[in-house]
Amino acid sequence: MSPIQGTRTGGRSARVQQAVHDAVRDLQRERSRSELSVPLVAQRAGVTPSTVYRRWGTLQELLADVARERMRPDDPPDDTGALDTDLKAWARQYLEEISSSPGREYVRDLVASEGEENSEQCNRYCQVKIRAILDRAAERGEPHPDADTVTDRVTAPIVFRVFFAPGDPTPEWAEELIDQVLADL
Amino acid sequence: MSPIQGTRTGGRSARVQQAVHDAVRDLQRERSRSELSVPLVAQRAGVTPSTVYRRWGTLQELLADVARERMRPDDPPDDTGALDTDLKAWARQYLEEISSSPGREYVRDLVASEGEENSEQCNRYCQVKIRAILDRAAERGEPHPDADTVTDRVTAPIVFRVFFAPGDPTPEWAEELIDQVLADL
DNA sequence: GGGTTAAAGCAAAGTCTTTGCGTTAGCGCG
């Protein structure tokens, strides 16, 4: 797969992107969202603001880009030997991740960004993990729901409650969601 | 309930708020989000930008304020005579509302705003409608789920799919969600 | 190596945001 004709992906461009992303992550750790600005990020990254504006357009798009990177699944989900416990382990971990203060910020940045690409990518990453778990269950011969069902009955309620309901959902509540899905098989 | 000591709620303040809200709604109809700005809104409303900045802080907060107003439930949900059809009618209407282009913008504005107040209010409005439907079912003596269950199994999947999944959910899919909840009673 | 050109730097112009201070008008009291 060759890069698109006429766009440069390596060398200086790659270094600038890396430096800017690093600068954003650094600054997110030490300052609040409302204190961030393109000139501030650019200074930390050692580039000029116009470079950032030309590549990302706005601060919001840049933050969404960084957030998307952060959401990318790194490792395959833990294999605990059974569908029930695999899903519960994943659900607990996912809840913890997005209900944390930085996690909420990332999702917020994704939703706030212009296109729908970024939000959809976030869901795609989730489904990659869910499918890995379901595939293992299939190999073991366990009965299992499909990925869309898990999305509707587990991922969706978790995300919804974190963002729209007062108070923080507990890990126990997340596990109950799994019990209910599996009970309906 | 008296207004907070030292804040003015009527007279000129109320007129300014109304004018600014109206200006935002007007402009949202004729221009895209990225073309909106505080000075533009202020000009349309016939006030100075500094007034808007002092009252709302940022464009984002102002948009969230307007969006929250828009989400406020106006009428009680239709009474079709049975829980099943009441919930389905509500779900179809809700899906249509938030999957519309302006509807998505409103929710986006709410989530993007600083505090969690605005997003939580949005859910509270939903629950008001759901509870009204469930209360009617209780009066009729119909078995019915509780409001949190409906939130997790209907509202959450609808919102999640609109924002995080590619393609638009269909009204038929929303009705299936209702069938599934009621089947589990 | 050397030409080509995407992407970065620079700087000026334009727009948005903040802030201090004077003015207006709603509210409550006598």
Added chain:
DNA sequence: CGCGCTAACGCAAAGACTTTGCTTTAACCC
């Protein structure tokens, strides 16, 4: 009813951010 009080508005200047045209740099490809 009129008067004082003061929250909220208007204005304008200062400051910060954003855009843009042009120049320079350095990957990429021959």
